[in-house]
Amino acid sequence: xxxxxxxxxxxxxxxxxxxxxxxxxxxxxxxxxxxxxxxxxxxxxxxxxxxxxxxxxxxxxxxxxxxxxxxxxxxxxxxxxxxxxxxxxxxxxxxxxxxxxxxxxxxxxxxxxxxxxxxxxxxxxxxxxxxxxxxxxxxxxxxxxxxxxxxxxxxxxxxxxxxxxxxxxxxxxxxxxxxxxxxxxxxxxxxxxxxxxxxxxxxxxxxxxxxxxxxxxxxxxxxxxxxxxxxxxxxxxxxxxxxxxxxxxxxxxxxxxxxxxxxxxxxxxxxxxxxxxxxxxxxxxxxxxxxxxxxxxxxxxxxxxxxxxxxxxxxxxxxxxxxxxxxxxxxxxxxxxxxxxxxxxxxxxxxxxxxxxxxxxxxxxxxxxxxxxxxxxxxxxxxxxxxxxxxxxxxx
Amino acid sequence: xxxxxxxxxxxxxxxxxxxxxxxxxxxxxxxxxxxxxxxxxxxxxxxxxxxxxxxxxxxxxxxxxxxxxxxxxxxxxxxxxxxxxxxxxxxxxxxxxxxxxxxxxxxxxxxxxxxxxxxxxxxxxxxxxxxxxxxxxxxxxxxxxxxxxxxxxxxxxxxxxxxxxxxxxxxxxxxxxxxxxxxxxxxxxxxxxxxxxxxxxxxxxxxxxxxxxxxxxxxxxxxxxxxxxxxxxxxxxxxxxxxxxxxxxxxxxxxxxxxxxxxxxxxxxxxxxxxxxxxxxxxxxxxxxxxxxxxxxxxxxxxxxxxxxxxxxxxxxxxxxxxxxxxxxxxxxxxxxxxxxxxxxxxxxxxx
Amino acid sequence: xxxxxxxxxxxxxxxxxxxxxxxxxxxxxxxxxxxxxxxxxxxxxxxxxxxxxxxxxxxxxxxxxxxxxxxxxxxxxxxxxxxxxxx
Numbered sequence: 001x002x003x004x005x006x007x008x009x010x011x012x013x014x015x016x017x018x019x020x021x022x023x024x025x026x027x028x029x030x031x032x033x034x035x036x037x038x039x040x041x042x043x044x045x046x047x048x049x050x051x052x053x054x055x056x057x058x059x060x061x062x063x064x065x066x067x068x069x070x071x072x073x074x075x076x077x078x079x080x081x082x083x084x085x086x087x088x089x090x091x092x093x094x095x096x097x098x099x100x101x102x103x104x105x106x107x108x109x110x111x112x113x114x115x116x117x118x119x120x121x122x123x124x125x126x127x128x129x130x131x132x133x134x135x136x137x138x139x140x141x142x143x144x145x146x147x148x149x150x151x152x153x154x155x156x157x158x159x160x161x162x163x164x165x166x167x168x169x170x171x172x173x174x175x176x177x178x179x180x181x182x183x184x185x186x187x188x189x190x191x192x193x194x195x196x197x198x199x200x201x202x203x204x205x206x207x208x209x210x211x212x213x214x215x216x217x218x219x220x221x222x223x224x225x226x227x228x229x230x231x232x233x234x235x236x237x238x239x240x241x242x243x244x245x246x247x248x249x250x251x252x253x254x255x256x257x258x259x260x261x262x263x264x265x266x267x268x269x270x271x272x273x274x275x276x277x278x279x280x281x282x283x284x285x286x287x288x289x290x291x292x293x294x295x296x297x298x299x300x301x302x303x304x305x306x307x308x309x310x311x312x313x314x315x316x317x318x319x320x321x322x323x324x325x326x327x328x329x330x331x332x333x334x335x336x337x338x339x340x341x342x343x344x345x346x347x348x349x350x351x352x353x354x355x356x357x358x359x360x361x362x363x364x365x366x367x368x369x370x371x372x373x374x375x376x377x378x379x380x381x382x383x384x385x386x387x388x389x390x391x392x393x394x395x396x
Numbered sequence: 397x398x399x400x401x402x403x404x405x406x407x408x409x410x411x412x413x414x415x416x417x418x419x420x421x422x423x424x425x426x427x428x429x430x431x432x433x434x435x436x437x438x439x440x441x442x443x444x445x446x447x448x449x450x451x452x453x454x455x456x457x458x459x460x461x462x463x464x465x466x467x468x469x470x471x472x473x474x475x476x477x478x479x480x481x482x483x484x485x486x487x488x489x490x491x492x493x494x495x496x497x498x499x500x501x502x503x504x505x506x507x508x509x510x511x512x513x514x515x516x517x518x519x520x521x522x523x524x525x526x527x528x529x530x531x532x533x534x535x536x537x538x539x540x541x542x543x544x545x546x547x548x549x550x551x552x553x554x555x556x557x558x559x560x561x562x563x564x565x566x567x568x569x570x571x572x573x574x575x576x577x578x579x580x581x582x583x584x585x586x587x588x589x590x591x592x593x594x595x596x597x598x599x600x601x602x603x604x605x606x607x608x609x610x611x612x613x614x615x616x617x618x619x620x621x622x623x624x625x626x627x628x629x630x631x632x633x634x635x636x637x638x639x640x641x642x643x644x645x646x647x648x649x650x651x652x653x654x655x656x657x658x659x660x661x662x663x664x665x666x667x668x669x670x671x672x673x674x675x676x677x678x679x680x681x682x683x684x685x686x687x688x689x690x691x692x693x694x695x696x697x698x699x700x701x702x703x704x705x706x707x708x709x710x711x712x713x714x715x716x717x718x719x720x721x722x723x724x725x726x727x728x729x730x731x732x733x734x735x736x737x738x739x740x741x742x743x744x745x746x747x748x
Numbered sequence: 749x750x751x752x753x754x755x756x757x758x759x760x761x762x763x764x765x766x767x768x769x770x771x772x773x774x775x776x777x778x779x780x781x782x783x784x785x786x787x788x789x790x791x792x793x794x795x796x797x798x799x800x801x802x803x804x805x806x807x808x809x810x811x812x813x814x815x816x817x818x819x820x821x822x823x824x825x826x827x828x829x830x831x832x833x834x835x
Binding site (some may be wrong): 042043044085108116117119122126129133137138154155156157158159160166170174176177179185193194196198200201205251252253254256257259263266267270361383384385 | 473492501521528627
């Protein structure tokens with residue numbers, strides 16, 4: 001079976017509106033997490049740090065040439081990243097509309113970023129109904145499908161924080177099973193009162209910039225953004241830039257609790273192990289792990305233990321959520337793009353805000369940007385409902 | 397080529413489709429334009445566990461349990477859903493506005509996520525295997541089927557739990573009615589096919605399937621599936637025709653055409669056009685007067701098809717639109733649409 | 749309010765707030781542990797009870813860990829409310 005390669009990438013996040021801008025910030029160690037960016041109207045805007053995309057919704061619409069009604073901020077972020085990815089992969093209009101081109105995206109918010117409008121529509125407002133057809137998760141991908149006339153498989157996934165990792169995995173499997181020859185995979189989420197208040201009710205939001213793997217971490221920061229990757233068979237990618245190979249993936253369930261990981265970390269451990277088995281690699285082959293590393297007490301401790309259980313010698317690892325915040329449905333896709341950059345540029349990006357290792361675990365992530373010899377990168381995502389997925393990217 | 401066999405299937409729905417005394421002869425009526433699921437008692441869920449479950453999680457888990465009673469765990473759990481957990485989501489969204497984002501209770505936030513069904517099933521059966529939730533609106537279940545088919549291709553000799561679940565919630569019903577997808581005037585399910593207005597009736601159900609790629613002990617085979625996105629009647633007609641030509645012998649027609657006709661005048665042209673493809677051999681029947689319209693309704697149709705093809709159930713009169721000459725249902729074509737634009741075909745037959 | 753009255757009111761509120769439809773106030777003893785063995789509530793319940801204390805009694809517990817020290821049983825909850833309640 002032909003290898004599956006990444007031929008195009010696109011990303012928008014708190015640290016930039018393009019791959020180039022994101023990369024520049026990663027290299028400089030410049031975070032995008034701030035209080036009060038101005039685009040997210042909420043009681044918590046000036047109180048809690050967020051990874052906001054610093055472009056208003058109306059401006060996004062204008063830049064993207066979106067004039068039709070009912071297009072949500074989540075859809076706009078997705079479209080922006082999608083456009084960059086397909087241009088990067090030099091996909092032609094004919095290829096986009098071909099029946100062997102698939103689109104697999106993920107979101108956990110969809111149109112529910114419009115909390116106030118949704119409340120109004122369900123409490124008597126029958127006049128302002130611009131968004132009544134866009135509140136669901138599928139509205140994001142359906143908008144892209146309609147805009148580009150995509151006729152191949154289109155799918156939307158939602159497994160909380162591992163959603164877009166599963167989208168990437170699913171896209172690979174569509175190619176391997178002969179249901180597509182090229183897939184555009186990724187995810188998007190916008191900041192929403194829905195998720196901000198949900199995570200706040202669970203008391204896992206930090207009032208400071210998140211500090212993944214630090215002993216004194218206080219929780220996560222929410223962020224927004226989108227990322228897409230174009231995956232093709234290597235044989236079809238002649239003449240194109242090949243960023244990396246998607247060499248393995250693994251999906252497992254922690255089966256412990258709806259919103260926290262088990263102390264043993266079975267879900268994370270198994271997802272990583274299945275990915276290694278799928279890639280026919282041993283743990284020693286991994287040069288770097290882009291960790292889930294949200295900055296919550298539960299995740300970072302469990303993730304650390306699971307990594308230590310699997311790797312006799314733990315490779316370099318870091319969480320990039322200190323740059324972007326936790327972008328939920330977009331997280332794994334954004335981090336996949338960063339993992340692909342690790343390989344393409346042969347360098348590592350730091351885990352921000354780290355000072356003291358977790359007591360009794362003692363792990364220290366990568367703290368500074370530096371050049372490195374990278375052949376295999378593992379990228380992990382562990383979500384609510386115990387949905388855990390691990391991806392492995394390799395040098396072509 | 398797809399190899400997907402179904403060994404067992406269960407369904408909790410607005411009709412008497414679950415438990416010891418399945419009876420689909422008697423059509424239970426809709427109430428207030430809605431078809432609510434008949435929920436069984438859930439003796440396996442202790443009181444404390446039930447309170448944490450949204451309706452979708454209850455009916456999804458409840459329908460899954462009989463299939464999980466075997467000693468061997470499925471190698472994965474794959475669920476298609478769009479609006480599961482919306483009642484819980486609605487409660488949480490209301491809190492956000494009503495308490496102006498002040499301290500809120502997290503229970504309904506956690507219970508409202510769509511992956512709660514597959515996760516809860518994993519939790520109660522301690523299943524740490526593959527676990528995925530597809531949410532692509534009217535093709536959520538079809539994508540779950542395709543996922544299961546790919547898994548069986550990748551992992552022969554495996555078993556997967558596959559399901560389609562959706563619930564009626566105040567929010568979803570209100571929004572979809574505003575958007576014109578549910579009827580604004582009173583309409584009984586027994587009258588819905590005679591309606592000449594927009595919209596359908598709202599429904600909910602959970603249909604679960606244990607699937608594998610070994611025909612031994614299978615009650616039915618899902619031979620082929622296709623999904624189409626189009627609003628053009630001619631395009632759809634041509635695609636259905638091609639689907640049949642590719643998957644049945646030359647000149648062969650399905651014994652039964654089971655359609656998702658739903659009383660919405662906007663989707664009627666697609667169903668009329670599909671009906672016209674088949675001659676007097678094919679019986680044409682409809683199912684949405686039994687379960688209502690919801691994004692994963694095709695899973696209810698698949699439950700019916702498995703039961704008809706295996707002879708477990710006989711088709712009741714109230715389903716028949718046009719009686720055909722086929723003496724039995726050895727192969728069944730399911731054609732379904734959701735809203736306008738999403739279409740699917742599934743071909744179900746006796747295991748071969 | 750008398751302490752006994754407060755405890756009975758608390759039991760009704762706990763049942764309603766946490767949707768413990770299987771239980772009546774008589775089923776909850778004053779000194780029965782709310783978490784672990786006893787009522788068997790979990791971490792999400794403890795967050796919900798903190799919200800109950802805020803909405804019904806005006807008590808603001810910021811740190812969930814502090815909350816667990818208060819939410820041992822109906823007795824400790826009642827004592828805390830008597831000492832800190834605003835309503």
